Structures are given as C-alpha cells and as structure tokens.
Amino acid sequence: MSAIRVLLADDQRLVRTGFRVILEVEDDIEVVGEAADGARAAELAATLRPDVVLMDVEMPGVDGLEGTRRITAAPGAPAVLILTTFDRDDYLFAALQAGASGFLLKNGTPEDLVDAVRILYRGDALLAPEITRRVIATFAAPPGRAPRTDPALLDGLTPREREVLELLGRGVTNAEIAAALYLGEATVKTHVSRVLAKLGLRDRTQAVVFAYEHGVVRPGG
Numbered sequence: 001m002s003a004i005r006v007l008l009a010d011d012q013r014l015v016r017t018g019f020r021v022i023l024e025v026e027d028d029i030e031v032v033g034e035a036a037d038g039a040r041a042a043e044l045a046a047t048l049r050p051d052v053v054l055m056d057v058e059m060p061g062v063d064g065l066e067g068t069r070r071i072t073a074a075p076g077a078p079a080v081l082i083l084t085t086f087d088r089d090d091y092l093f094a095a096l097q098a099g100a101s102g103f104l105l106k107n108g109t110p111e112d113l114v115d116a117v118r119i120l121y122r123g124d125a126l127l128a129p130e131i132t133r134r135v136i137a138t139f140a141a142p143p144g145r146a147p148r149t150d151p152a153l154l155d156g157l158t159p160r161e162r163e164v165l166e167l168l169g170r171g172v173t174n175a176e177i178a179a180a181l182y183l184g185e186a187t188v189k190t191h192v193s194r195v196l197a198k199l200g201l202r203d204r205t206q207a208v209v210f211a212y213e214h215g216v217v218r219p220g221g
Helices: 013-024 038-048 064-072 089-098 110-121 129-139 159-169 174-181 185-199 204-213
Strands: 004-009 029-035 052-056 079-084 102-105
Touching: 004 013, 004 038, 004 110, 013 029, 013 110, 029 038, 029 110, 038 052, 038 064, 052 064, 052 110, 064 079, 064 089, 079 089, 079 110, 089 204, 102 110, 159 174, 159 185, 159 204, 174 185, 185 204
Parallel strands: 004 029, 004 052, 052 079, 079 102
Antiparallel strands: none
C-alpha cells in the first residue's frame, strides 16, 4: 500500500518542521513538499499531486484561503485540511466556501494531526459539530431571507436523500443518521454518496455549506 502523500503549507518553517516530524514517524504517511504561502502551495499541489494538503490561513502574499481555492478548483484536487486557531469564524466559513474538507485546531495533539490526515485521505470530512454550529450561527442566511434553493438540484433528490442532506447539514455522523432514520450504516453511506453525487459536492463539508446556503437547514431549526 502506498503512503499518504502530504503537502505542508505554513509560513513558519519551525511549524512545518514540527508537522513533518510528527507525520513522517508514521509508516503510512509521507511529506512530499513544503510551501510558505498559498501560491506556492497551489503550484506544488499541481506538480507533486499530494493526497492531503495541510494549509495555514494567515500567510504573506497569497493566503491559505486563496491557496485553497486554487487547489480545489483543479480536477482531481487533493483534500485540504485548514489549520486554525478557531478565533476567526469568518476564516472558517470562507475556507468552507473555498473547498476545504476539514479543520484542525493548532493546539491539538500530534495524534489529532495524524488522524485528520488519514480521515481526509479516506475521502471523509473533518468538521466537528461545534465548528458547524459556530460558523453557521454567524454566517447562515437570516430567518427572514428567502432560501437560495436550486429546484433543479434539490428536486433530483428522493425524500430519503433529502432527509439525509438535512442531517448532513447538522453535522451528524453516519452512525447518528442511521439511528435517526432507522437504517443500517452501510445504507446510510450509500445515501450520502448519492446525495453528494447528485448535488456535485466533493464531501460532507460541502454538504453542510450547501444545506445552509440553500435553506435545507436553518440556524436553530
């Protein structure tokens, strides 16, 4: 089995070195490159073809948000894991819109970092419920505004898939969806895959954004 290829993007060399040391201890992870800004990260992502990019937000020149947009706009783009201190909600929401697949707190443990890389490599998203609630409570559409629904997309979902999308929007896990809808987890996984495919979404993180932006889920609802 080939190793998970990781690209590090952070303007602090000491931080990059620390991440490299943590990751390369693992037999299944290989750091293939480093970048000090978003522009270089996008260039290296195109040439090195990593599986996962660890992206800082605040970097000189092209920041991590623009770097994420450039990376995720390319066909077959790697998953982008945003590194955050969790004190800028606007960064979190902008990163979601830019196509990030997950978030990791910089004060987390080495084990958190390794687990996050593996989760994104599997094609899953890393979006904790508390992050979902905090971002959406601040930036979702006000209750009085009409939802920006796209009938052509949403009407293509079955009633069950619409239920799954609503639960995805609330940031719940497959196990929690299975319990709520009285389904097996394998069936839930199939439904999730179909929802993402029909809506043209990369992962669960994008499903959260879609659900709120299109009025499928409302804050406090």
